[in-house]
Amino acid sequence: MMALMTRGQHKQENMVHSSFIPPAYLPCITPVAQLTPIAIRDLRLEKHHRGRYLLLRVITPHNRMTGILVLVEDDHDDVVLLQLYQQEDEEIHEAADIVGIGAILLVKEPFFKITASGEYSLRVDHLSDVIHVDKNDPMTPEIWHPRISEAEGSAELLKSKGDYAMGERKYWQAIQKYSNALLQEATLERIKVIKRNRSLAYLKTKQFDAALSDTGFPSFGPDPTEKALFRAAEALYFLERFNECRVVLETLCAAFPDNRQGLIVLARTRGRCREESTGDYDFNLLQREAKKLRPPHLDHATYIGPVEIREAAGKGRGLFVTEAVKAGNLLLCEKAFSHAYALDSGSGNSKITFLMNSETNQGFMGGQADLIKLLVQKLYRNSSVAPAFVTLHHGSYDAASTLAVDGKPIVDTFLVERIMSFNVFGCPLSSLNTHKDITVKQSEKPKVYHSCGIWTQASYINHSCTSNASRSFIGDMMIVRATQDLEPGTEITFWYQTRDGYDPKGMQEKLGSWQFTCTCAICQDEKDTKAAVVKKRREIVDKLKTAFQLSASHDIKSKKVERLLNALNDTYTRPADEVPRLLLWDPQLALTRMYMAEKKVDKALESVQKVLIQLGFIIAGADSTSMGFRVVKWGLVVDHLIEVFLHARSAFEVIKAWEDSKIAEEYARIAYKIVVGEDTSFESSYGRREN
Numbered sequence: 001m002m003a004l005m006t007r008g009q010h011k012q013e014n015m016v017h018s019s020f021i022p023p024a025y026l027p028c029i030t031p032v033a034q035l036t037p038i039a040i041r042d043l044r045l046e047k048h049h050r051g052r053y054l055l056l057r058v059i060t061p062h063n064r065m066t067g068i069l070v071l072v073e074d075d076h077d078d079v080v081l082l083q084l085y086q087q088e089d090e091e092i093h094e095a096a097d098i099v100g101i102g103a104i105l106l107v108k109e110p111f112f113k114i115t116a117s118g119e120y121s122l123r124v125d126h127l128s129d130v131i132h133v134d135k136n137d138p139m140t141p142e143i144w145h146p147r148i149s150e151a152e153g154s155a156e157l158l159k160s161k162g163d164y165a166m167g168e169r170k171y172w173q174a175i176q177k178y179s180n181a182l183l184q185e186a187t188l189e190r191i192k193v194i195k196r197n198r199s200l201a202y203l204k205t206k207q208f209d210a211a212l213s214d215t216g217f218p219s220f221g222p223d224p225t226e227k228a229l230f231r232a233a234e235a236l237y238f239l240e241r242f243n244e245c246r247v248v249l250e251t252l253c254a255a256f257p258d259n260r261q262g263l264i265v266l267a268r269t270r271g272r273c274r275e276e277s278t279g280d281y282d283f284n285l286l287q288r289e290a291k292k293l294r295p296p297h298l299d300h301a302t303y304i305g306p307v308e309i310r311e312a313a314g315k316g317r318g319l320f321v322t323e324a325v326k327a328g329n330l331l332l333c334e335k336a337f338s339h340a341y342a343l344d345s346g347s348g349n350s351k352i353t354f355l356m357n358s359e360t361n362q363g364f365m366g367g368q369a370d371l372i373k374l375l376v377q378k379l380y381r382n383s384s385v386a387p388a389f390v391t392l393h394h395g396s397y398d399a400a401s402t403l404a405v406d407g408k409p410i411v412d413t414f415l416v417e418r419i420m421s422f423n424v425f426g427c428p429l430s431s432l433n434t435h436k437d438i439t440v441k442q443s444e445k446p447k448v449y450h451s452c453g454i455w456t457q458a459s460y461i462n463h464s465c466t467s468n469a470s471r472s473f474i475g476d477m478m479i480v481r482a483t484q485d486l487e488p489g490t491e492i493t494f495w496y497q498t499r500d501g502y503d504p505k506g507m508q509e510k511l512g513s514w515q516f517t518c519t520c521a522i523c524q525d526e527k528d529t530k531a532a533v534v535k536k537r538r539e540i541v542d543k544l545k546t547a548f549q550l551s552a553s554h555d556i557k558s559k560k561v562e563r564l565l566n567a568l569n570d571t572y573t574r575p576a577d578e579v580p581r582l583l584l585w586d587p588q589l590a591l592t593r594m595y596m597a598e599k600k601v602d603k604a605l606e607s608v609q610k611v612l613i614q615l616g617f618i619i620a621g622a623d624s625t626s627m628g629f630r631v632v633k634w635g636l637v638v639d640h641l642i643e644v645f646l647h648a649r650s651a652f653e654v655i656k657a658w659e660d661s662k663i664a665e666e667y668a669r670i671a672y673k674i675v676v677g678e679d680t681s682f683e684s685s686y687g688r689r690e691n
């Protein structure tokens with residue numbers, strides 16, 4: 001054990017931290033006053049000592065692995081290894097401030113456990129299961145009490161120690177000093193000042209609920225100070241309570257018109273309020289910010305469009321539209337509740353964490369392991385935001401019945417892990433990049449995203465392979481747009497996993513971790529399709545691949561491809577607008593490109609129409625007749641759909657069908673907006689360049 005303790009103060013670059021998540025156990029929900037003490041020597045292995053607590057003193061420097069490891073003793077001089085999980089990273093909260101030598105910790109309902117290396121240790125998975133105890137606290141054993149000279153002194157002295165710690169940017173220490181100061185006698189005025197200072201330390205450590213409460217919000221009293229108002233506004237801003245923030249800032253700016261910073265923040269807050277109520281975003285700015293900011297956590301508000309959460313028969317809850325919407329309309333533009341950023345290449349993380357859940361056989365790598373920690377900490381620091389998260393789907397996990405004990409939040413790490421595994425979304429830095437990868441670089445493999453996050457509104461959207469909405473990302477903002485015209489009351493669905501037509505069984509496997517079976521028309525049709533037909537389709541697809549590689553003349557090649565496409569088409573029985581033909585649209589598009597290259601406009605238009613039909617569209621006027629080009633019903637929206645509509649635009653131009661050409665471009669823009677999230681970058685991606 002000592003070897004472990006001495007090994008690791010060196011820099012931990014490119015290390016893989018791996019850890020087994022133990023079987024789920026509930027956090028302690030009993031107030032400390034109702035727990036009874038236990039000593040290390042009385043602990044039983046592999047047991048959760050419910051109803052008991054252990055008082056411990058840190059006796060060695062810590063070691064950071066997946067958790068923080070440190071040796072501790074009790075007042076019988078017995079020593080044990082303590083492992084604390086889900087604690088903040090060193091850059092945010094120095095371990096020395098959590099488990100500095102001499103610190104006294106109270107571990108609630110201790111869990112004594114055999115480690116992977118056969119040693120034994122105390123393991124704490126829930127942040128709320130360990131609390132710091134002051135050396136002067138009556139619970140602290142007599143022998144650990146400080147000598148008289150160490151006693152910390154008056155409120156004023158402690159306040160100035162807090163101020164000094166603030167100056168040194170030791171915010172956690174400052175909080176402790178201010179909190180101790182507040183336990184001493186002081187006038188009401190001094191208490192207000194100390195709280196105001198502590199509120200700044202809380203802001204710096206992202207404890208926005210506590211920061212807000214220290215400012216006196218919502219009633220600041222008859223003569224609110226500039227600092228109290230400003231700090232309250234900052235806390236409200238970070239809690240994304242933008243309207244309340246705006247009101248506080250308006251009071252501040254009216255009372256202190258020279259406060260320039262107040263005016264700047266008020267303007268910014270008004271921008272957030274506008275985004276929140278109208279969905280009107282400067283998407284150009286969002287794209288620029290996502291390019292520059294690391295992590296790409298954008299300073300923007302969440303817009304919730306015409307949607308509501310309702311029961312969705314057989315699927316739990318779902319998200320439904322409350323009014324008619326058109327394809328391309330914005331349904332959500334949601335800021336992540338929590339977002340773990342990893343480079344898109346997946347490399348470059350100095351610390352890689354691998355968590356293995358032995359109970360569910362699920363492994364969490366990198367981003368997802370980081371996300372669990374980020375979530376746990378956010379909920380622990382700011383319990384006011386917890387309801388939006390803890391009410392998300394968590395399967396059959398039985399969560400603790402209470403959210404707080406002794407005035408402190410309870411955060412159940414295992415509940416967080418369950419909710420994360422059902423609701424997490426992988427995400428690129430921006431869908432614009434992904435779109436370029438797919439369309440310009442023609443990368444075939446579906447991309448694996450290393451960054452991930454939780455979006456609490458989008459989490460209510462259920463899966464369907466015949467989806468009617470689509471998500472895209474700009475940094476940590478998720479944009480959900482309708483991909484079809486929707487009647488009021490329609491349930492919104494999108495793909496949890498990318499759908500192709502090659503591997504029906506694989507799709508069910510990909511959906512496995514969500515624990516449901518998709519019963520959409522595509523899945524149903526695949527189930528009804530005989531194995532011989534599936535085999536035949538595979539053979540035709542292989543022949544198509546070979547046909548495209550033929551070094552024959554365009555004519556011979558296109559005839560062969562057409563024949564094969566017809567044969568493949570004949571293997572489907574249900575109408576394409578009910579069951580889109582996922583194996584067909586792609587080779588059909590390749591054929592369209594051939595016709596366009598040969599300037600066979602009629603053929604190209606016919607082929608465009610076929611691509612759209614195979615994607616499930618119903619189309620009118622996609623030919624050289626006088627009927628106007630029109631989408632009667634939208635089908636599946638894929639990245640290449642923009643190209644399809646742009647082929648239509650060009651072909652219509654050649655035959656001088658100007659109006660149809662314009663309409664085709666408008667459809668291309670809508671498709672682009674759905675795929676990329678916005679259409680302000682359409683020109684730079686697809687605009688025509690002057691020769």
Ligand SMILES: C[S@@+](CC[C@H](N)C(=O)[O-])C[C@H]1O[C@@H](n2cnc3c(N)ncnc32)[C@H](O)[C@@H]1O
Nearest residue numbers: 315316317393422423459460461462463514516
């Ligand atoms: C992200 S949540 C979606 C919201 C969830 N229905 C709820 O009540 O909170 C994912 C879970 O929803 C359910 N679900 C999603 N799509 C479904 C579908 N097509 N059929 C049945 N259940 C589905 C599954 O239980 C899945 O694990």
